[in-house]
Structure formats: structure tokens, C-alpha cells
Amino acid sequence: MNRQQIFLIVGAVLAVVLIYQLPRVVVENETTTEVETHDFSITSEDEARFATLRQQLKESEEIKKSVNFADSLARLSLKYQMADSAARYARLILSLDGSREAVEKAALIYYQAFQSTTDPEVSKELALKARENLEDLLVDDPQNTFLKNKLAMTLMTTETPMAGVQMLREVLAAEPENREAILNLGLLAIRSGQFDRAEERFTNLLEIDSTDYEALFYYGVSLSEGGKAAEAKDVFEKLISNSDADPALKATASSLIKELENI
Template identity: 45%
Template sequence: MTRSQLILILGSIALAVILFQLPRSVVENEQLQEVTESDNHSMEIPQEVENQINELRRLIQEEENIDKRANFAHSLARRFLDYGVVDSAASLADDIESWIIVPSEYVADIYFTAYERSPDPERAKKYAERAREVMQLLLDKDPTNLFLKNRMAMTLVVSENPMAGIAMLREILNQDATNRQAILNLGLLAIQSGQFERAKERFENLISLDAADHEAKLYLAVSMMEINQQSQARLLLEEILATRDSIPAIKMMANDYLKGL
């Protein structure tokens, strides 16, 4: 399994397709060059989004209220992350940290997403560490936040103690046996480690909880393909393609896998 395929599996659907399925190009717009020069895996940014970026930059420069400025910076970082301008997004997280003394969920979100979307393993690991530091502070204040715990677990998986991440995901399921993100993460990690039968069980569990979970169906199909259950995988992929409410990115991936059968 290639690195791109692993990121397709481990990242969110929209992110993975945006960054690793579609063609990439360096942003060449002069107005954006100063903030994108270190990001060489970015996609071409549409004019509409470029206008939003420029407006957000203006608002950040002019806004005196720190909370509002941080909100604008987070919005700008999310735009960058959507188009692979990862380092520029991370620099905005640094800015927010310098404005706001207390741990910020904005900063945690930017660093975690940068970790998910970075094509460079070393940078991804660095972003994971930064995200983990901030999330630990946030969890110290609210240890019941399972959303943050799920993310924390996935950063631990790339640390020197990956089993701590697995243990945290299992701990989440002990607290909430139907926690979708924890089940999904454990399934994705099972795929990454080649435990396709175990992954199949995880995704079947998700589908039993929600028959309309097309993301789980896609990953179930991937797991089945790896254990030579091609006919069942084909049926799942065809079902995804035939469903109107499937996310377009999921349909794209389903179509690609179907072509490979």
C-alpha cells in the first residue's frame, strides 16, 4: 500500500481526495506567494476562494479584538488547509497562540488538520506533537471531551508510544460503545496494520449503527478487497455510487476502487 493510499485511508474523506487524488500545483498568484512559498504540494486556488483569503487577511490586519482576530485567522487557516497550503496554516496557529495566552481549540484544530494533511512525514509528526501539546492542556480542563480524545489518540499513534493511542481509543469505547469516530479510527488503524478482518468487523459495526454511513461502506469495501471478497466489495461500491446522498468525494473514491476490481 503506497503512502498516498495510506493517507487516503487515515485522513478524512474530503481531505484525502482533495490532496491525494486530484492533481496538485503550486499556487502562483503573486498576492498569495508570500504565504505559500514553502508549501509545494498545494492545489490551484479558485478565484472565489482567493478572494475570501484576501478578505480574511485584511480582517486579521484590521481587527483589534483578539477573539475576533483569532476567529478570522482560524477561518483563513482552514481555507489554506483545504488547498494543501499546510505550512501557512500552521504559521497562523502560531499567531493565534501569540495573541491568546490560554490553550485554544482553534490552535489544536489547525495543528491536527495540518498533521492529517501534510504530505511530508517529518512535518506531519511535528504538527502532531504541537496538536497533542495543546489538546492535552484542553483535556486537562475537560477530560470528558471525547472529540478531543479521539484526535489526541490519533496523534499518539505516530508518537514513540503508539499503543497509548490505541488504548485511548479503546477507553473511549468503554465510555461510549457506539462512538463513531473511535470505531472508525480503530478500523482505519487496522487497515494500516494489515488486520483486514478486524477492520471489516469495525466497519460492519458502524453500518449496523447507521445503514446510511457511506464512508464506513467504502472502508468496508476496501477491507473486503484485501481479503479477496471482491464480489461483496463490488456490491458495496455500486451501492455507494447508486445512492443520491453519498458525498461526492466518497463516490469518487468508490468509483476509483470499482475500476480496479
Template identity: 30%
Template sequence: MKKSQLILVALGIVSIIVLFSLPKVVVDNDATAAKVEESGDQSGPSSDVISESHENELSSENRNQADRLIQNFLSAPTNEEKVAAAQTLAGIYKEEGLFDSAAYYWDQVALTSPDNLSFAEEAGKASYEAFSFALDKKKVEALADKTRKYLSKVLEKDPNRLDLKTKIAMTYVSSANPMEGITMLREVLEKDPQNEDGLFNMGILSMQSGQYKKAAERFEELIKYHPQNVQGQFYLAVSYFESNEKNKAKAQFESVKKITQDPMIISSVQSYLDKL
């Protein structure tokens, strides 16, 4: 199985780990200020953090093609040829789960045509995907900055892109100013109370801050409108479990087992059921 497939299979479990690495913020009450329990180092990210190469980590089936494309990218006589090589490289790195390298090449594409909003959106989305998987603090900060830089350009032209606004919001949640992200997510839900990303992320953040009853309410709303959201179904069960609503938790975990074949999620579900 390729690295990208392994990473995507494990996403539901990895996100739980990442969840508890965020600053702890009260997100779902009537207070106007957030309480941050962990501030951490607030120094700025290094400008070259996300330009690290993963050339040696590529599988043999893509290694030779990537080598040729890198040479084409570095020696391309025109911007069009440079963009074509970078786009293909980004696709190769994404396929193999090397998301920060994919983001690096989309960044290069966007830099060649700073007024091209399509390139900006792709660069922002690639940066956000890499941000979602990053664990190193400086890399997280650098990728968050890139996400905001590019997606904000698109959002300025089209304020109705709530999907982009939720991504920007989540980059703020892990920053020194988490309340800005919470406020943006609330704005998304005010405009679209059924917004899938908004409900999911507010549920996740409520879990992270220990507000499990509030998290359950968010996930109940989520699966009411988006029953196919497997992670939402799973986190609803976890929220019931943490709220000591054992009957609801057991029923919800059993429901999750019926809607997914993901071995990682099934294993986690069973570990919870064994505790009930």
C-alpha cells in the first residue's frame, strides 16, 4: 500500500492526536474572549521551512519521473513550462502523501502568476492539506501563513466561498490568536447553519476544549444534515462516551461499524465498545 493510502486510512485516528495538540480554547459558550491555556513560542516561521525536499522518499516508480521534472522545472525557459513541471510534481508528491512538497510546488506555480486566482486557490488548498498533517511547529506556522495568504486572495474576490473561510479559520485556531479562528467559524455557521466543515470543526474544537456535551450537539447537527460524514459519526460517539452517556455512545459506535470498513476506525470503535 502506498504511503498516501496509509496516511488517508489513518486520518481518522491521526486527527484525534492532532486535536489534543492544539491550544485549549473555550469555543462554544457565550463568553466573548477565549481562554488559552497553552501559548507556546510565538516566534515567526522560517521562510524556507516548507521548501524541504522529499526526493529520497519517493517510491521507485515515481523517482525517475520526478528527477526529470525537477530538472525541467529548474531549467524551463518559459513560465508556462515551469508551471507545467511544477503542477505535475505537485501531483506526484500528493499521490505519495508528501503534502508539504506538493504545497511547495503549488507555491512555485502561484508565484509565477500572482494574479491567477485559480493557482492561488490550488496553492492555498495544498498548503492547508500539508498544514493538517504537519507536526513540526515551525512547519505548521509556515504552512498556515501560506494557506491564509493564498486563500484570502480568493476569498476577497468571492466572499461566499465558505469552504475556504473554514480552512483559514482553522489555521488561526492553532496560532497565537485562536479566537480569530473561532469567530470566523461562527460567522460561517451564521451564514450557513448546515455548513458541513463549519459544524465538524466546531465539534472538534469543542472536544479539544473538553466541552463534550457541546461537541455532541455540533455533531448531532452535522450528521442530521450530512449523515455520510463518517468522522462526524465517530466523533459523536466519542463525545457521548466522554459525556458518560453510555447507552447513546454504545448505540452510536454500533452505527459507525455499519457505515465504514476502515480498519483503523473499526479498531478504535471496538476499543471504545470494550470499555462500555
């Protein structure tokens, strides 16, 4: 696996999503019709879920239920990296309901869609949508670190990315063991080539929770990218040997070991 592929994983934060050439869909009139444009097969179970949720959304006459159906459709779309489809459901939610709960649902959909796309321009557009809604939410709840972590990452797509880094540091100042802030700073360190700093971040997470296998994976990536192939291989092998680790993380670690062995 080359550096670009690793950074795509880093950009998505969740290493379990490795295949980006998955189907994109169109949601007609922001309501219920989806058209597959690639030949990737959605599982029959999820096809049925899509069909049921679309029908429920179409027939729903209650705003709250419609919002929940749209939210479920967006999350199911994100499972298959359908960022454009998920974003349209987020927009539908906002058109149906302006409550704080609905805005937060839409903001998180936009945020996850922003992280799941590999198109830089689309990523910026989705980050902007997420940022606008996150900022609105933070007006009434300025100390909400859950939202601030996500707002910080959307700021990385702007002309002032250091504002995002500063916000993550502010979160850590308030909550020194905030996992998401530490993880994000570690990922940003990898992106910027500060591999020693990244190692520190992920080591910190492992000190907080030794079963944080995502942190263990990225610790291995930090070592690998920093030229410490033997140490990285040991870390990846440790991850693979743990029965509790996510299978996708283990599969990725196995691929990286093969790459290290071919160096």
C-alpha cells in the first residue's frame, strides 16, 4: 500500500473504509429515488433496507419521522461511500426541520460525507456545509468538544488550517484525554510528515486505552512512514494477532506488512 492510499485512510479517520471506488448515486428531487452509477453490489440486506426506508420516507407525513428516515438513508449511503447521496439527505433534513436536533443530524452527515470523498473540490464543499451547521450549533453550546473536534477538521480545508489545529489544542487544554482531539492531531501530524510527533500522539492514546486498536494501527503507520520498518511490522503483527481488533484494520495491517517486506 503506497503513501497516497495510507493518507486516504488517514483523511477518512476511520481506517475500516478502504475502497473508494464504490458507487455514487443520485437522489432525485432530494426525496426517495436512487440510481446506481457503478457496478459495485450492495448487499441484498442493505438493498432491502434502502427500499424500505425510501418507501417510508415517501409515505411519511410526520416531520420527525421523515427526518429520521432521511437520516437513516444518509447513514446507509455513507456505509457505501455514497457521499453525494448522503449530502442530499442532509439537505432534505434541513429543509424539513430547523430544530437543533435536525441541524446536528445534518451537520454530522455532511461531516462524514466530507471525510468519505476523495475528490478535493467535493471535499471542500461538504466541509463548508458541515462547518456552517457546526458553527450554528456551537453558538448556543460553545464548549461542546464533540462538535469542536469536527469543526476543527473542517477548518483544515480552508486557507487557515492552523485555526483547526489551534481548536484541537484548545479541546485538549480543556480535556487532556479527549480521544478524538488526540487522534486528529496524530493524523494531521502524519499528513504533515511529523512522524515523531504522530508517534507521541498515538502512544498517548494507547497509554489511555491499550485496546484502542485504531490508535495502534496509526502508531504502526507513523513508524512505517518515519522509516522504522521493523518496529512498524511488530506493531502491525501485534494488531493482527489480537482477536478483538476490527477485521478491516487487521486486513490493512497485513497489506502494509507485505509492503514493508518488499522494501
